[in-house]
Amino acid sequence: MKASDLFIRCLESEGVEYIFGLPGEETNDLMFSVLNSQIKFILVRHEQGAAFMADVYGRLTQKVGVCLSTLGPGATNLITGVANANMDRSPILAITGQTDSSLRHKESHQNMDVVSMFKPITKWRWSIHNADVIPEIVRRAFKISIGEKAGAVHLELPEDVAKEKSYIKPIKKPRRTSKSRPHNDLIKNVVKMILSAKMPMILIGNGCIRGNASSYIRKFVERTGISSMNTFMAKGVISDKSERHLQTIGIKDADHALIALKEADLVISIGYDLVEYSPKNWNGNLDKKIIHIDSAPAEVETYYPPNIEIVADIGYTINAILLELTEKKIKVKKEKKISNNSNNNLDSTDMPYFEMPDLFMKVKKQITERIEKFKDDFGYPIKPTKLVIDVRNALDENDIVISDVGAHKLWIAKTYETFNPNTCLITNGFCSMGFALPGAIAAQLVRPNQKVVVMCGDGGFLMNVQELETAVRLQLPIIVIIWCDSDFGMISLKQIHEFGKSAFTRFTNPDFVTLAQSFGAIGYYVKTTEEFPKILKKAKESTSVPVIIAIDVDYSKNQILLNDDFSD
Ligand SMILES: Cc1ncc(C[n+]2csc(CCOP(=O)(O)OP(=O)(O)O)c2C)c(N)n1
Numbered sequence: 001m002k003a004s005d006l007f008i009r010c011l012e013s014e015g016v017e018y019i020f021g022l023p024g025e026e027t028n029d030l031m032f033s034v035l036n037s038q039i040k041f042i043l044v045r046h047e048q049g050a051a052f053m054a055d056v057y058g059r060l061t062q063k064v065g066v067c068l069s070t071l072g073p074g075a076t077n078l079i080t081g082v083a084n085a086n087m088d089r090s091p092i093l094a095i096t097g098q099t100d101s102s103l104r105h106k107e108s109h110q111n112m113d114v115v116s117m118f119k120p121i122t123k124w125r126w127s128i129h130n131a132d133v134i135p136e137i138v139r140r141a142f143k144i145s146i147g148e149k150a151g152a153v154h155l156e157l158p159e160d161v162a163k164e165k166s167y168i169k170p171i172k173k174p175r176r177t178s179k180s181r182p183h184n185d186l187i188k189n190v191v192k193m194i195l196s197a198k199m200p201m202i203l204i205g206n207g208c209i210r211g212n213a214s215s216y217i218r219k220f221v222e223r224t225g226i227s228s229m230n231t232f233m234a235k236g237v238i239s240d241k242s243e244r245h246l247q248t249i250g251i252k253d254a255d256h257a258l259i260a261l262k263e264a265d266l267v268i269s270i271g272y273d274l275v276e277y278s279p280k281n282w283n284g285n286l287d288k289k290i291i292h293i294d295s296a297p298a299e300v301e302t303y304y305p306p307n308i309e310i311v312a313d314i315g316y317t318i319n320a321i322l323l324e325l326t327e328k329k330i331k332v333k334k335e336k337k338i339s340n341n342s343n344n345n346l347d348s349t350d351m352p353y354f355e356m357p358d359l360f361m362k363v364k365k366q367i368t369e370r371i372e373k374f375k376d377d378f379g380y381p382i383k384p385t386k387l388v389i390d391v392r393n394a395l396d397e398n399d400i401v402i403s404d405v406g407a408h409k410l411w412i413a414k415t416y417e418t419f420n421p422n423t424c425l426i427t428n429g430f431c432s433m434g435f436a437l438p439g440a441i442a443a444q445l446v447r448p449n450q451k452v453v454v455m456c457g458d459g460g461f462l463m464n465v466q467e468l469e470t471a472v473r474l475q476l477p478i479i480v481i482i483w484c485d486s487d488f489g490m491i492s493l494k495q496i497h498e499f500g501k502s503a504f505t506r507f508t509n510p511d512f513v514t515l516a517q518s519f520g521a522i523g524y525y526v527k528t529t530e531e532f533p534k535i536l537k538k539a540k541e542s543t544s545v546p547v548i549i550a551i552d553v554d555y556s557k558n559q560i561l562l563n564d565d566f567s568d
Contacts, residue, residue, distance in 0.1 A: 001165065001166060001167070002029070002033070002162075002163065002164070002165060003029075003128075003131035003134060003157075003161055003162050003163065003164040003165070003166055004029035004030045004032070004033040004157070004162040004163070005033045005036070006131060006134050006135070006166050006168070006170070007030065007033065007128075007134050007138065007157060007162070008030065008033040008034055008036075008037045008039065009037075009170050010134060010135050010138035010139070010170040010171075011037075011039060011066065011138065012037055012038055012039060012170075013170040013171075013172060013173065014064065014138065014139075014142045014173060015063060015173075016039055016063075016064070016066050017039065017040060018039065018040050018041075018042055018053075018057065018065075018066065018442075018445065019034060019039055019040075019041050019042070019066045019067070019068050019095075020042045020044055020049070020050035020051075020053040020054050020057075020065070020066070020067045020068070020442070021041065021042070021043070021044060021047070021050045021067055021068030021069060021095075022043065022044050022045070022046070022047050022050060022068075022069055022070070022074060023068070023070060024069070024070020024071065024074050024097055025070065025097075025159075026070050026071050026097030026098060026099060026158075026159045027068060027069075027070050027095075027096075027097035027157075029159070029162035029163055030068070030095070030097070030157065030162060042441075042445070042470070042474070043470070043473075044438070044467060044470055045466035045467055045469055045470055046077060046464065046466050046467070047067070047069040047074050047075075047077035047078040047081075048077055048078065048080050048081045048434065048438075048464065049081070049437075049438035049441075049464050049466070049467040049470065050067035050068065050069065050078065050081065050438075051067045051078045051079075051080070051081020051082050051084070051085065051092065051094065052081045052084065052432075052434070052435050052438035052439050052442075052464070053065070053067065053438050053439065053441055053442035054066055054067040054081070054085065054090075054092040054093070054094070054442070055081060055084055055085035055088065055090045055092055055427075055435070055439065055442075056090075056402070056425060056438075056439035056440075056442040056443050057092075057442040057445075057446060058085060058090040058091040058092050058150070059088075059090050059209075059422065059425060060422055060425075060442070060443060060446050060447065061446055062091070062146075062210065062212075063091070063146075064091045064092060064093050064142050064145045064146055065085075065090070065091065065092045065093070065442070066092070066093045066095065067081070067082075067092060067093075067094050067095070068094075068095040068096070069094070069095075069096050069097075070096065070097045070110075071096055071097045071098045071099055071110050071111070071112070071114060071156075072110030072111070072112055072114075073110065074096065074097075075096040075112075075114040075117070075118075076112075076117065078094050078096070079117065079118070079121060080432050080434075081432070081435075081438075082094045082118065082121050082122065082152045082154065083120075083121040083152075083430050083432075084427055084429075084430040084431075084432045084435060085151065085152045086121050086122060086123065086151040086152035086430075087151075087275060087429035087430035088206075088233065088427050088428065088429040088430060089149045089150045089151055089206060089207075089210065089273065089429070090150060090151070090152075091145040091146045091150040091151065091152075092145065092151075092152045092153075093141055093142065093145055093152075093153050093154070093155065094118070094122070094152060094153070094154045094155075095154075095155050095156075095157065096114050096154065096155075096156050096157075097156070097157060097158070097159060097162075098111075098114065098127065098156045098157065098158040098159065099111045099158065099159060100158065100159050100160045101129070101158050101160050101161065102160070104158070114154075114156055115127050115154065115156055118154040121152060122151070122152045122153050122154045123144050123145065123151040123152065123153055124140070124141065124144045124145075124153045124154075125153065125154035125155070125156075126141070126154075126155055126156070127155075127156040127158065128155060128156065128157050128158070128161055129158075129161065130161060130164065131161060131164035131165065131166035131168075132166050132167075132168045134166065134168070135168050135169065135170045135171045136171065137155065138155070138170070138171075139170075139171040139173065141153040141155055142173065143173075148207070148210070148211075148295040148296045149207070149210075149273070149295075149296050150210060179312075179313035179316060180295075180311070180312045180313055180316075181312055181313065181316050181317075181320070182310045182312040182313075182316060182317045182320050183310075183312075184320075186308060186310050187310075187317075187320045187321055187324050188324060189308055190291055190308055190310065190321055190324075191321060191324045191325055193266060193289060193291060193307065193308065194224075194226075194266065194268070194291075194321070194325070195325075197265055197266035197289070198265050199263055199264045199265050199266070199357050199359075199360075200226050200227075200264060200265070200266040200267075200268060200354065201226070201227055201228070201229065201260065201261055201264035201266070201267055201268070202217070202220075202221065202226055202227070202228035202229070202267075202268045202269075202270060203228075203229060203230075203231075203249070203261070203267050203268070203269045203270070203272050204217060204228060204229065204230040204231070204234045204237045204238065204270050204271065204272070205230070205231045205233070205234050205269065205270065205271040205272030205273050205276065205294075206231065206233035206234050206271060206273055206276070207270070207271020207272065207273065207294050207295060207296075207314065208234055208237045208270055208271035208314060208421075209233070209234060209236075209237060209271075209421045209422060210271070210295075211271060211295055211313065211314040211315065212315065213237070213270070213271065213314035213315045213318065214236075214237045214238070214420075214421045215315075216314065216315040216318040216319060217237055217238060217270060217314075217318060218237075218238055218239075218242075219318075219322065220318045220321070220322055221238060221242065221244060221245070223322060223325075223353075224322075224325065224353060224354060225244065225353045225354040225355065225356065226244070226268070226354050227244045227245070227246060227260070227354075227356055227357075227360045228242075228244065228245050228246065229245065229246040229247060229248065229249045229257045229260070229261065230245075230247070230248055230249070231248070231249060231250055231272065231273070231276040231277055231428065232248060232250045232276060232277075232409075232413045232426045232428040233273070233276055233426055233427075233428045233429075234271070234421075235248060235413070235416075235418040235421075235423075235424040235426070236418040236419060236420045236421045236422065236423050236424060237421050239418075239419040239420070240417040240418055240419060241417075241419060243356075243364065244356050244360070244364075245364075246260050246360060246363055246364055246367065247367050247414070247417075248413050248414055249261060249277060249282075250276060250277045250413055250428065251410060251413075251414070251561060251562075252278075252281055252562075255281075255414075256363050256366055256367050256370070256414075257363065257367075258281060258282060259359075259363055260359060260360050260363045261282045262282055263357075263359055264288065265287075265288065265289060266288065266289045266290075266291070267282070267283070267288050267289070267290050267291070268291045268293065269290060269291070269292055269293065269294075269306075270293045270294070270314060270318070271293070271294050271295070271314055272292075272294065273429065274299045274301055274304060275428075275429040276428045276429060278303070279301060279303040279304040280302075280303040283303045283304065284303065286302075286303065286305070289307050290304065290305065290306040290307055290308075291306065291307065291308045291310070292304075292306035292308070292309045292310065293310045293312075293314060293317050293318070294310075294311065294314065295311065295312065295313060295314060296311060297309060297311050370385065370414075370415065371385060371388075371389065371415045371417065372385075372389065373385060374386040374389075375389050377529070378528075378529045378530055379529065379554065380527070380528055380529045380552065380554075381485075381551075381552035381553050381554040382526075382529045382532060382551055382552070382553055382554060383553075383554050383557070384407075384408070384411040384415075384483075384553055384554070384555070384557075384558075385411065385415050386529065387411075387481075387483070387532070387551065387553060388411055388412060388415045388416050389415070390532050390533050390536065391416070391453060391455070391481065391536065392416060392417055393533070394533060394536040394537065394540065395451055395453065396450075396451070397419045397420055397423070398420055398423060398450055399423065399450050399451040399452070399453065400422070400423050400424070400425065400440075400443050400447060400450055400451070400452045400453070401416060401423070401424045401425070401453050401454075401455060402424075402425045402435075402436045402439045402440050402443060402452065402453070402454050402455070403416075403424070403425065403426045403427075403436060403455050403456070404433060404434070404435055404436035404437075404454070404455065404456030404457060404460035404461070405427060405431045405432060405433045405435065405457075405460060405490075406433065406456075406457035406459060406460055406483075406488070406489055406490040407457070407489040407490040407493055407555060407558050407561060408455055408456065408457050408483045408489070408553070409426060409431075409490075410490075410561045411561070412424070412426070412455055413426055413428075414561075425439065425443070433457075433459060433460040433463050434460055434463030434464040435460075435464075436454040436455070436456045436460065437454055437456065437461065437464050437465070437467050437468070437471075437478075437480060438464050438467045438470075439454075440452045440453075440454045440471075440476075440478045440480070441467060441470055441471050441474065441476060441478065443478075444471075444476040444477070444478050445474070445476070451477075451479065451540060452476075452478045452479070453478070453479045453480075453481065454478060454479065454480040454481065455481050455483065456480065456481070456482060456483065457482070457483050457485070457488070457489060457490075458482050458483065458484045458485065458486060458487075458507075458509050458550075459487075459488045459489075459507070461480065461482050462510075465515075468480075468516070468519040468521055468546060468548075469519055469520075471521070471546040472519050472520040472521055472545070472546060475544040475545070476544075476546060477542040477543050477544055477545060477546060477547070478546050478547075479536075479539045479540070479542075479546075479547045479549065480546065480547070480548045480549065481549045481551065482512060482548065482549065482550040482551070483551065483553040484509060484512075484550050484551060484552045484553060485552070485553055485555050486506060486507055486508060486509055487502075487505050487506050487507070487555075488505040488507075489505075489555050489558065491505050492505040492506075493555075493558045493559065493561065493562065494562070496559075497559065497562050509550075511525075512525055512548055512550035513525050513548075513550070515548070516546075516547075516548035519546075520545070521545060521546040521547065521548055522539070522542060522545055522546070522547045522548065523547075523548045523549075523550075524538075524539070524547070524548070524549045524550070525550045525551075526549060526550065526551040532549075532551060535549055536549070
């Protein structure tokens with residue numbers, strides 16, 4: 001078999017459905033191998049878009065998303081998206097072409113050491129030197145990418161190697177792999193710590209989404225009464241409707257949830273990635289006990305010294321803790337009868353049950369008040385929380401919102417109520433602007449029956465606006481809501497906070513309606529707040545055409561994102 005065919009057969013055997021990419025001369029053998037395969041090639045208009053699409057594909061499917069570019073400039077264009085996926089723990093494979101091996105050692109057209117460029121932004125990378133090793137290398141790449149913590153891998157296939165012949169067959173991936181179970185002694189110690197805590201708090205991170213642990217954690221919270229909160233990238237693991245859930249934490253000094261977390265004496269962190277939110281913010285005095293539960297060991301960090309570290313499957317671990325708590329039949333706090341609608345045989349009345357502390361109740365109330373404060377405010381430009389609540393009301397629980405990066409992201413993280421995992425996607429590790437529009441294309445491909453809504457700033461929208469053509473070509477009815485302020489709002493906010501004025505952040509916008517139309521999309525510029533829900537309703541009716549909705553946003557209260565006393 002020709003090496004490029006073998007490479008694509010190997011991807012098929014890994015279950016790859018899509019390759020997002022933009023070809024060059026050096027990838028042409030691969031392109032014709034894809035043409036003869038089951039894999040769909042999604043042509044993009046900039047390689048960065050391809051990497052963001054692979055990233056969101058990886059987040060939603062928990063399979064490796066694949067993106068492709070040519071050598072040199074194509075590869076460097078991929079880099080931002082690959083770094084984003086890697087830091088946000090999304091499994092992706094980046095494939096790049098390369099010049100003929102006989103030219104590699106000397107100055108030659110577009111020849112650069114791409115593998116070295118990908119070193120700091122991938123878990124593993126390799127240049128394939130002969131056809132016979134392709135099955136091993138591809139299998140290895142997929143195994144490393146999906147292994148916890150998931151991330152990016154990179155493979156380079158030089159032009160001449162792609163034309164070689166090989167008799168080697170693809171290596172089959174295992175049908176199932178075992179998950180590690182926690183050690184019993186550690187579980188006993190965890191239970192002792194929980195039982196002696198006065199104000200325990202569960203801190204939920206993105207590892208719970210990757211580990212499909214939502215149902216276990218919901219059961220745990222319901223049975224024990226322990227309050228919880230999540231990071232930006234773990235929205236929906238616990239429903240924001242849960243009365244003990246203090247929703248989203250992640251703003252440095254100004255965070256409702258932080259007020260509560262600072263008072264907790266025990267933090268049970270589950271699938272928490274430090275890249276999202278530094279523990280210094282909540283454990284600056286080093287006064288917390290910490291139980292670390294994750295599928296990977298804890299990062300070494302001064303402000304995050306776990307008393308107990310359990311490295312095992314999150315679901316198994318939570319179940320084991322619940323079982324141990326039940327077996328102890330210790331009634332520590334005032335016991336309550338609590339609903340038992342889950343599927344194991346635990347007797348809920350035997351569980352120790354934590355009453356919600358007054359402070360946590362107060363914080364939950366303030367969070368709800370904040371979300372709803374402007375729900376009937378029809379001032380224009382629209383208030384950020386009004387915009388968010390209108391979008392929430394327009395969507396079903398399983399529809400997907402994808403946020404770009406900027407001040408709008410903080411508003412969305414803090415106030416977009418999320419009820420299920422992977423229904424509000426935020427990039428919060430690498431935080432690259434321009435993520436949301438390409439990401440929505442991948443989301444709509446894998447979730448054709450859910451509405452997919454992008455919320456982005458007017459800055460971030462134009463960073464990957466070219467992918468609107470991809471969305472139109474693929475007939476994807478994504479909705480893009482552009483928060484307009486003619487400013488890199490997040491940056492001017494920080495500048496004004498520190499320097500008293502802003503510099504080099506203002507710009508002018510194109511006419512978003514004609515821009516949308518020129519791509520073949522539908523465009524609206526919402527000019528009154530009353531109109532917004534009506535336009536959203538109309539936008540939802542589109543079944544095959546992307547809809548762009550631009551709306552002016554009142555950013556005058558953005559400073560509360562930095563020094564929030566929550567009275568405003
Ligand atoms: C690719 C990239 N460039 C720069 C930044 C730094 N940055 C973070 S937020 C921001 C401003 C975003 O502006 P806009 O998209 O208009 O959203 P807003 O803050 O106004 O809501 C910038 C420049 C970044 N995160 N990513």
